[in-house]
Amino acid sequence: MGISIKYNPRLIEKKIYDNWIKGHYFSSYPDKRVPYTIIMPPPNVTGILHIGHILNNTIQDVLIRYARMNGYNSCWIPGTDHASIATEAKVISLLKKKGLSKELLGREKFLSFILEWTKKHQDIIFYQLKRLGCSCDWSRTQFTMSEKLSKSVIKAFVNLYDKGYVYRGNHIVNWDPKAKTTLSNEEVIYKEQIGILYYIRYKIQNEENIYVTIATTRPETMFGDTAICIHPNDIRYFSLIGKYAQIPMTNRNIPIIQDSYVDMNFGTGCLKVTPAHDFNDKNIADKHRLNVINIFNDDATLNEKCPLSYQGMDRFNARKKIVEDLRKLGFIVNSEKLKQKIGFSERTSSIVEQKLSLQWFLKMKELSIPAIKSIKNEEIKFYPSKFKINYFQWMDHIKDWNISRQLWWGHRIPAYYYGNGDSDFVVAENMKTALIKAKVKTGNSHIKYIWQDKDVLDTWFSSWLLPVSIFDGICNPKNNEICYYYPTEDMVTGSDILFFWISRMIISGFFFKKNKPFKRVYFTGIVRDNKNNKISKSLNNSPNIIDLIEKYGADAIRMGIMLKTSAGKDFHFDDKMCLQGSNFSNKIWNAFRLIKSWNIEIENKNISESEKIAMLWIKNRFYFILDSFNNSFKEYKFDESLMILYKFIWYDFCSHFLEIIKPKNKNISKIVYSNTIFWLENILKLLHPYMPFISEEIWNIIRKRKKEEALIISSWPKRKIFDKNVLFCFENTTKVISKIRHIRNMRNIPYKESLSLYIMIKRHSKIYDPIILKLANLTKIVTVLKEPVNTSFIPFSIGKDKFFLSVNKNYILHDEIFHLEKKIKYFYNLLSMIRRNLSNDKYVKFVPHDILLKERKKESDTLEKIYHLNENLKSMKDKMK
């Protein structure tokens, strides 16, 4: 026959993928069809893909293949992210091993090292995606540092600056004193630590022996204090309001102010305000117009604003010495241990300093208004919708976005300076324009030297533009592609970047395009291993993707993953789920082998009744399944839709349909065969989005296909009405079969031993009998009016129908009687529960009418069931005598 007994994905997947590429099936160009666009969240070039990416990209591929087969012009755009700080850190540590540093190399050489690194990882990432079967349009591959995207970033920056949204200003930022750069919030990792809370007294000015005691974990910042703050309701300190307190070991006096931010129960209820080194203190300072004193150098040593004896000292050494000195002078009243959360730099592990710093910011409040609206009115839908809560929470308290980074790898800020003053700069797309602007701004036409800002932009400042910039919608707002492909359909991403990316993309979409960037956001859960640990590079607990694919096949991994994923839920990865996938592949493969092994009879001889029924049933069953599959799929319940398909293929198609039509002599009539192939082809279509390789492979072995007949671009089955009655009758038939198999199983009656069945049914249609005969291996089915005599049998009932399976007397067991009695008892219990309801006046009075009817029917059904079971029990007991 030439088809291998085991399905071997390794031989097949590569060949199939190459054919898809050769057929250009992934490519998309604007045409008359409706577009369906997905932008792949670009993986960072810092590393290679892990299981989380596999989950994410499989979902996207499933969506895009489904759309493609449903007639849309599908366009899935792959890409990578330059990941400014993370990549720079990786390369720096690589260089360090070689004894090099970025300063030693200089900007240009350093960047060439990074480019080399980037190229290497891009290749690995794209190779991994291809092995997974991703049908992205590779001719549209993006990179966030490409020329096109960089241009858009710069243009967007200039545009936002010109409109007054981008500004340069002094704000508190997260500062990594080791790397000497600002950090985004996500690059700060909070860990709980035990610190010491010091109680320090500050003398009240112009008062003898009156002090106010504050509590702080950071005594070294006291030289930056500009106020002491108490809660407006705190009566303990009313006498101090309006007075000044003297910072110990200095001559400086600071005001005592009131603000409800202060927690009266924490420490003494008095807060020292250090606006240059704490977000909240800065807020208070802004409100009360306090001074701001920065006491740190860039490397977090104390600067000239501090007393001479501490200048130049590291912050931690300074703390020790200050505490020592304060103790000596009697300023420390108390100290106690305190659990606190400390922010560490993800990159250098140094403790992050909050620091007032001159940086570039984007005003967010106004920009966020349409973005909030779009989620409120469901113009953009979240799956699951619970993430709307988080979204609104963040959006409602949105802060200006610090977009500058003191790094080299990234988009250089297009600000050009002509002097050392804080506002001696212009913002322009290039140096030439900048020079002109500078001349205009200063009125000095002799300016010759201007220099560009050394810093780069936050990575997210490029990725937040992607849905627009990918189609060049920022530089060429009216071009064909942006008009055709925008807005995109789905965004599939982890919930952890809701704020950093999703929210900002929505903002940028409405700003630059006056329209949403995508219609739906599907949030994948966090991927964890079977010990509930987050899959991460640092734990090194992600399996190698290529190894997994080699072992199980891409289809098996896709299937295993999709069967377990559910929007927004954490995802526990286990090798076992791939095993289920590969078993399933093998099942399909062997079903196909079976069909292929049959000889088609040229002459059309009579088709048996059971074949007719099987064909009728599988047709109706298919359209029933198609509906439920589509419904689940449209709700983005991929696990559910796949499970529907899984069971349909395994149980309905293989266990029932194929078993019924399976010929003994391998000869099958042409009609039955072509019918079987027809349904198999339809099954392959439904399967294709999830398991593209095996489905395409079988599709092509069934018969030779032309290029335009590939499964990947075939059309999705159209829904049709189905006859519920056919499904119902068939289901009853399988119940009988199942019952007989159970009886065999209980008594170890070999399958080979043929049995006879007597049926006592009022209106029994015999058309299903051949199926029962075949699948339960019976010699005959006889319709009777009453219990058969002179033969030993096992009675059973399904609904109101009674059955008697004739067996050798030896097979009747006491066990069965015991089971029957147990069952009867169960129904008596049920009956008593039903009757408890029905005898309850309140129940009868309040319950809706239809429920009451149902309950009454339940009662009569149960009674009937008990009656039948008792009958069975009685006859069985008689037989035992």
Place this chain on the structure above:
RNA sequence: GGACAUUUAGCUCAGUUGGUUUAGAGCACUACUUUGACAGAGUAGAGGUCAUCGGUUCAAAUCCGAUAAUGUCCA
């Protein structure tokens, strides 16, 4: 510290506005079945006081409150 979420069979999860025969699925498990597509298989079975306690109701896995555990985000 604050906000939110989760807790259902050994594991991973369904369970729509309280009412469909005292809770469902897949996997794993147990028993039996091996020349007839597939042992990567077949058939059947067993598994749950729905986290705990209290409340609302004729009726609670479902609604409300408290507690506990876990997780995420924010500070």
